[in-house]
Amino acid sequence: MKKHWHRRHIVEAIVKALMMLSFAIVAGSLGLILWTVISRGLPALTWSMLSQTPKGGFYLGKEGGILNAIIGSLYLAGGGTLIALIFSLPIALYLETYLGDSSWGHYVRLALDVLWGIPSIVYGAFGFIVMLALGLRASLLGGIITLALLELPIMTRAMDEVIRRMPVELEQAALALGSTRLEVAARVVTRQMLPGIVTAILLAFGRGIGDAAAVLFTAGFTDRIPTSLMQPAASLPLAVFFQLGMPYPEVQKRAYASALILTIIVLAISLGSRWIAGRLSKYVWK
Amino acid sequence: MAKQATPVTTKINHEEGRHPRPSLPSRRRQDRNAGRILFGITLLPVILVALITLGLGIRFWPILKVYSFWELVSGVVWKPEEGHFGFWPFISGTFWVTIVGAGLAVPPCILTALYLSEYARASTRAIMKPLLDLLAAIPSVVYGVWGVIIIVPLVEKYIAPFFAKYLGFIPIFVSNNPTGYGILAGGIVLAVMIAPFIIAVTYEVLTTVSQGLRQASLAVGATQWQTIRSIVIPQTLPGIVAGVVLGATRALGETMAVLMVVGNVPQVPHSIFDTAYPLPALIANNYGEMMSIPLYDAALLGAAFILLVIILIFNIASTLVLQRMLGKRWV
Amino acid sequence: MDAHIQVRNLNAYYGSAQALKDINIQIPAKQITVIMGPSGCGKTTLLKTFNRFLELTDDTVITGEVLVDGQNIYEKDIDVTEVRKRVGLLAQRPFPLPMSIYENVAYGMHIHRTKNNRDEYRSAVRHYLEVAGLYEEVKTRLMSPATSLSIGQQQRLCLARGLAVEPEIILGDEPTSALDPISSQHIEGRLLDLKKQYTTVIVTHTLRQAKRLADYVIFMYLGEVVEAGPAKEVFNDPKQARTRAYLEGQF
Numbered sequence: 001m002k003k004h005w006h007r008r009h010i011v012e013a014i015v016k017a018l019m020m021l022s023f024a025i026v027a028g029s030l031g032l033i034l035w036t037v038i039s040r041g042l043p044a045l046t047w048s049m050l051s052q053t054p055k056g057g058f059y060l061g062k063e064g065g066i067l068n069a070i071i072g073s074l075y076l077a078g079g080g081t082l083i084a085l086i087f088s089l090p091i092a093l094y095l096e097t098y099l100g101d102s103s104w105g106h107y108v109r110l111a112l113d114v115l116w117g118i119p120s121i122v123y124g125a126f127g128f129i130v131m132l133a134l135g136l137r138a139s140l141l142g143g144i145i146t147l148a149l150l151e152l153p154i155m156t157r158a159m160d161e162v163i164r165r166m167p168v169e170l171e172q173a174a175l176a177l178g179s180t181r182l183e184v185a186a187r188v189v190t191r192q193m194l195p196g197i198v199t200a201i202l203l204a205f206g207r208g209i210g211d212a213a214a215v216l217f218t219a220g221f222t223d224r225i226p227t228s229l230m231q232p233a234a235s236l237p238l239a240v241f242f243q244l245g246m247p248y249p250e251v252q253k254r255a256y257a258s259a260l261i262l263t264i265i266v267l268a269i270s271l272g273s274r275w276i277a278g279r280l281s282k283y284v285w286k
Numbered sequence: 287m288a289k290q291a292t293p294v295t296t297k298i299n300h301e302e303g304r305h306p307r308p309s310l311p312s313r314r315r316q317d318r319n320a321g322r323i324l325f326g327i328t329l330l331p332v333i334l335v336a337l338i339t340l341g342l343g344i345r346f347w348p349i350l351k352v353y354s355f356w357e358l359v360s361g362v363v364w365k366p367e368e369g370h371f372g373f374w375p376f377i378s379g380t381f382w383v384t385i386v387g388a389g390l391a392v393p394p395c396i397l398t399a400l401y402l403s404e405y406a407r408a409s410t411r412a413i414m415k416p417l418l419d420l421l422a423a424i425p426s427v428v429y430g431v432w433g434v435i436i437i438v439p440l441v442e443k444y445i446a447p448f449f450a451k452y453l454g455f456i457p458i459f460v461s462n463n464p465t466g467y468g469i470l471a472g473g474i475v476l477a478v479m480i481a482p483f484i485i486a487v488t489y490e491v492l493t494t495v496s497q498g499l500r501q502a503s504l505a506v507g508a509t510q511w512q513t514i515r516s517i518v519i520p521q522t523l524p525g526i527v528a529g530v531v532l533g534a535t536r537a538l539g540e541t542m543a544v545l546m547v548v549g550n551v552p553q554v555p556h557s558i559f560d561t562a563y564p565l566p567a568l569i570a571n572n573y574g575e576m577m578s579i580p581l582y583d584a585a586l587l588g589a590a591f592i593l594l595v596i597i598l599i600f601n602i603a604s605t606l607v608l609q610r611m612l613g614k615r616w617v
Numbered sequence: 618m619d620a621h622i623q624v625r626n627l628n629a630y631y632g633s634a635q636a637l638k639d640i641n642i643q644i645p646a647k648q649i650t651v652i653m654g655p656s657g658c659g660k661t662t663l664l665k666t667f668n669r670f671l672e673l674t675d676d677t678v679i680t681g682e683v684l685v686d687g688q689n690i691y692e693k694d695i696d697v698t699e700v701r702k703r704v705g706l707l708a709q710r711p712f713p714l715p716m717s718i719y720e721n722v723a724y725g726m727h728i729h730r731t732k733n734n735r736d737e738y739r740s741a742v743r744h745y746l747e748v749a750g751l752y753e754e755v756k757t758r759l760m761s762p763a764t765s766l767s768i769g770q771q772q773r774l775c776l777a778r779g780l781a782v783e784p785e786i787i788l789g790d791e792p793t794s795a796l797d798p799i800s801s802q803h804i805e806g807r808l809l810d811l812k813k814q815y816t817t818v819i820v821t822h823t824l825r826q827a828k829r830l831a832d833y834v835i836f837m838y839l840g841e842v843v844e845a846g847p848a849k850e851v852f853n854d855p856k857q858a859r860t861r862a863y864l865e866g867q868f
Contacts, residue, residue, distance in 0.1 A: 019401035022394035111331035117601040119539020125590040210425025213541040502712040506725035507702035
């Protein structure tokens with residue numbers, strides 16, 4: 001039974017090699033992207049980039065920073081996530097505790113999947129139409145509404161996934177003790193699912209803060225930090241895009257730094273949500 | 287005669303140490319009302335889908351009154367100031383980039399998913415998950431920056447000349463575009479962007495094959511690859527295809543990253559080294575002038591409508607296939 | 618004893634938990650050996666070391682030697698697929714491959730290219746279906762899906778499939794526990810017929826089945842072999858107290 005290299009062994013070895021190569025390509029791509037952003041962005045990252053808004057001539061290479069975009073993005077994604085949450089959580093809870101396997105539940109889930117697949121540029125165009133109809137101009141509010149629409153299916157799907165994994169025994173135990181379905185949803189399900197729900201929220205927030213196409217038409221752009229919902233708001237992705245498009249190397253370097261800031265924020269959210277979910281798992285029944 | 291036993295009732299004092307609970311009838315009413323309100327909220331996703339489709343369709347309508355749908359979709363000239371609205375360069379550009387992107391992504395992603403599902407140990411899988419999550423979280427603009435810094439020069443200095451020199455007899459590899467901006471650069475960036483998604487879905491589909499089935503094959507002395515080829519893949523092929531199609535629909539709608547590397551020249555492409563101008567890029571680049579030229583807004587929002595319809599069709603079809611494969615729900 | 622399998626100093630661990638402790642036994646050739654014991658004693662674990670299936674589970678460590686025909690199957694350069702061709706396994710639940718009945722039986726032969734042309738394959742498939750006692754029931758529908766068979770028929774199909782690669786040893790992991798009594802009886806009948814050609818090792822948790830089938834018995838408890846010997850000796854005059862307790866139904 002010593003190994004003779006039959007054809008099937010050779011084929012197996014080749015396939016295994018290809019698989020490891022593919023694995024390396026995928027892992028390597030992440031590494032390459034991060035390395036590119038860090039190596040170009042870090043040298044151009046200065047404290048003033050983070051703490052100042054653009055002064056005159058910023059886009060020609062003079063002083064200032066992208067504080068307008070940082071704060072603008074936080075307002076936009078924060079507002080959008082909040083509004084999406086108000087609708088997401090009830091929808092997800094209702095789907096699980098009331099609808100379960102019903103065919104209406106099936107249609108709602110299909111609609112959510114469809115919404116999930118709609119690209120952000122289409123949400124941007126739709127947001128634009130809504131704003132025109134409401135008489136709004138490009139503003140913080142417009143951007144928030146559009147981001148809320150974009151984030152809703154993402155958040156709801158993620159929450160639905162978590163809630164579906166809810167051990168049925170827990171629900172049944174609560175119902176057996178005499179709770180109504182509403183009470184089961186509000187008290188038992190939410191607490192058990194808390195880490196998953198937080199992860200879903202952060203996931204949607206991360207998506208919203210990184211999106212350019214949805215806010216392109218609807219939030220506008222400005223060098224100032226918005227003080228009211230009706231004012232236009234700058235966003236980090238657009239700040240990166242506009243700076244990169246300028247023909248001045250000085251400004252392009254700042255674009256890399258802005259991209260680095262955006263990447264750090266998004267990665268911090270992604271890694272941070274894992275950590276928070278771990279911490280919140282204290283009450284979770286495994 | 288024995289005494290009639292009186293039933294023993296224990297009175298549970300709800301007041302001690304707890305806040306008083308509302309009576310049962312009012313809790314039931316609460317439950318029903320909540321049920322009604324919440325049911326209303328679940329109408330929201332369905333209403334949104336209808337609203338978005340209708341909204342864009344209504345804004346598309348004005349231009350459809352002037353030109354026929356076929357004229358618009360097959361027209362090759364795009365000069366809005368002169369009233370020429372030919373969508374074909376953008377539609378074909380969209381498909382070129384998407385197909386190149388999906389084509390580049392599929393082999394490594396399927397192989398990676400197979401490796402994770404059939405060969406890798408639990409510890410390897412544990413590293414992959416965060417890695418894929420990170421890749422998926424990176425914003426579109428950052429991919430675009432990476433594309434401009436690394437991929438475009440790569441295409442320009444190494445890939446395009448190599449293909450011109452050794453494979454120049456194949457038409458789709460020949461182009462008179464001297465820059466690295468073009469379909470291939472867009473395809474490479476897209477491939478990396480949709481990779482985490484395709485790997486995740488393919489992996490989920492592969493895990494639906496029970497271990498007992500794999501072991502039945504191994505027990506007669508098959509190698510793992512023979513098992514994969516004869517049993518695992520035939521069982522899961524529809525799901526894998528659906529996952530790839532779904533990944534491709536995500537590539538269809540990608541805006542920023544593609545816009546930054548694809549060249550944005552409104553012509554019908556003939557080679558992977560040509561520039562292209564996909565529909566999302568068209569909409570994103572020109573929204574500023576939307577209201578200034580007559581029918582321009584209807585044209586651009588119509589482009590969004592066409593994009594939406596294409597995506598809806600592929601999306602629904604592949605979602606239904608995947609739902610059937612993975613049970614009612616998938617990750 | 619003419620030993621077909623020899624086990625020397627075998628230890629097996631699932632992670633940090635030890636499942637097999639210092640196993641040193643021999644399996645006689647061309648007889649039915651039954652490994653019996655209460656659940657969790659390691660009988661299936663031991664069985665799975667014979668065809669190198671144990672290593673398919675994550676995090677397992679195996680030390681020691683398992684010799685088949687004098688050769689240690691855990692040696693470095695051994696071809697695992699060759700081992701599994703020689704040592705067949707009939708699993709607890711039948712898993713028909715998603716193909717026709719014919720293709721199920723022919724599967725192993727195709728993998729190892731043991732036959733040369735269509736006719737040889739066809740007659741081999743027929744032969745092994747007959748040996749498994751299934752041919753008469755399926756001869757008119759060899760090309761229909763294997764999943765259309767009843768569970769008892771499926772298990773016989775799996776037996777035919779396993780025999781088609783011409784193993785020397787048949788392993789059975791509680792092969793009748795998922796079947797109804799009639800199908801169980803059928804499988805037991807087949808195994809008794811086949812013992813003249815194949816060395817057979819069966820794991821069972823039913824004492825009655827052990828008594829019906831065994832020529833040689835291995836009794837295990839908590840990962841150790843407590844007693845091993847010819848069936849008549851172990852059943853009628855067990856030397857260990859634990860064996861006696863088990864035979865009396867104490868656990």
